[in-house]
Amino acid sequence: MDSIGLKNALIINRRLSFAFGCAMLALLLMMGTAFSQTLPNWVQTKTFSQPFTKEYLPNNQINTMTENPASLGILASGILRQTAWKLQKSGLTSAMIMAPLQQDLERQGFEILFECPEKTCGGFDFRFQLELFPEPHMHVDYNDYYYILARKNGALGSDIVVLLASRSNTSGYLHMRRISAESEDRLPFELILGDAVPMAQTLTPAKRANENLENTLISNGFVVLETVGFKSGGTDILVTDRSELSALAAFIKSRPEVSVTLVGHTDNLGSLEGNIKLSLERAQSLLKFMLTEFDVPPAQISAQGIGYLSPRDNNQTAEARAHNRRVEALINQAQN
Template identity: 35%
Template sequence: MAGLKRLLLLFPLLAGGACMAQALDLTVPGDADLTREEQSAAESYLLPTGPFADGKVPSIDVEGLVTRQAWRIEGEGLTTLKLLTPLRDQLQEAGYEILFDCADRECGGFDFRFNISVLPAPDMFVDLFDFRFLSARKKDGAAAEYVSCLVSLTGETGYLQLVTVGGGQAPTIEIGEIGAVTPATPPQPVEAAKLIEQLLGQGHVVLPDLEFDSGSAALAEGPYDSLAALAAFLNADAARRIALVGHTDTVGGLDPNVALSRRRAASVLERLVSRYEVPRAQMESNGMGYLSPVAPNTTEAGRETNRRVEAVLLNAE
């Protein structure tokens, strides 16, 4: 298969005293070379299941055959997203449940990196500002297999660490050629009439074109069609009132997320006051943190959808 190399991870199957192996067969974009492999027949591994918080990385202690591999991947136009997405898709197709999926600062940055097990350099390299991680589990009755993937990038060289833990038979994954990852869709122009129609019809509407940096409450410069439409609606009648409500994904604890969602909603309110001259008395702001998701938080796309600010209609007369 041109430009692709399969990554083979072995799980043991003990039967009649003999040890046979089934391979978890994964494919990544680019040209991959195995640079390090360590295997222990009976070992425990702390599998990360959440971002660094309160001085530690939430983990579950899993036991069995532990295989650690480091791969170096060369290819033009590589990104950590292009490296991790095919692995995630293949694991899910094989019936694995994604337990945790994060990118650099969402994981906990420096603290996450240095509180998980990482193979040493030069076999594994982790750029603290450009890495992604996921952990996954597949259950078959009482038995379970676990996989963690850590990817990073330096220049056009990708680094991948795969850790597997399992004592049962794992399926072989037959995968065809992996195409390029489709980039995220940029915010689309907001049609003012439809935005206000949804606000009046449903009582709330997501302001879809707002942009915040990850972990930041500062609203980017804009301009934003959604805010212009909302301002025109409010300025047309002084009796109209709305609440601006911020929402986050599940990365981090509840209290920090509630605080962040409140600050983001407040930033939107201040922009409407300062740039669109909407009277402050017609608006209020608050935040729900991650308590009101509209998509699964197990994928980057789902987390992106959950990071939003909504306008809630309080009074239209």
């Protein structure tokens, strides 16, 4: 996309976000409801803080960056506060989630330094520049996320906020990383997310992960193991969060009548024969991991590989190819 096209895309996106935010405010005024009540059902999934951090925060597209650290973004230092939330609601988009938050930032005197939707940010590569909580605390759909970097200057220095909004088919997700020289604990977005409750008061992350995976397996007959990945051409599994595999193991053990097949997939680089072999080796690598780490009964789990015959993305970019390198768990038969 050329610079004019990118500029027009951002203008259109901001107009849509502004229109959504105005509609939300108009509705609230008609209802006589305070702005702090706009998102009453958000659930805080995780929070973290540390007394000092010094890091670069992305303020440009991934494809315009170089290896020089100073060009990777703005340098921020201070107290780190990081929080993630989840809203159980279908039909959301990242722009819908972000619109009222962006307005609230600007209303409180923050300057928007950089914003982008997933395609203009840089997709898969841009997302993995960001320090985010792993699943199930924060989920990122590589085809629908929105990033904002904002700054407000104060007497003690800059207050910098990084927001990332995304969604799944059933929920919205929001991640905030705030770096500030100020010591007070009040976060800028408590005005909007003030009714969020810690997940510990509802479901533990492990129990929620178990229920989500079980529901997907039962309704669809399979589930993509999103926390398991592979480097191109490699068979060593890269597990970003063990809770998903733990949930799969719990599901198998609780249903002795069920058999699950781990099906390996590849991108389209190389021959079909080579990729079928590679995908099988990947599935077998995960099978061994499930047997040794989670003590899954061997009779209830097996491995297959189908190479690049069933892509879920177009293989035209590095991001799309990484999306296709995966393992799926498939319910394939009932044990007699």
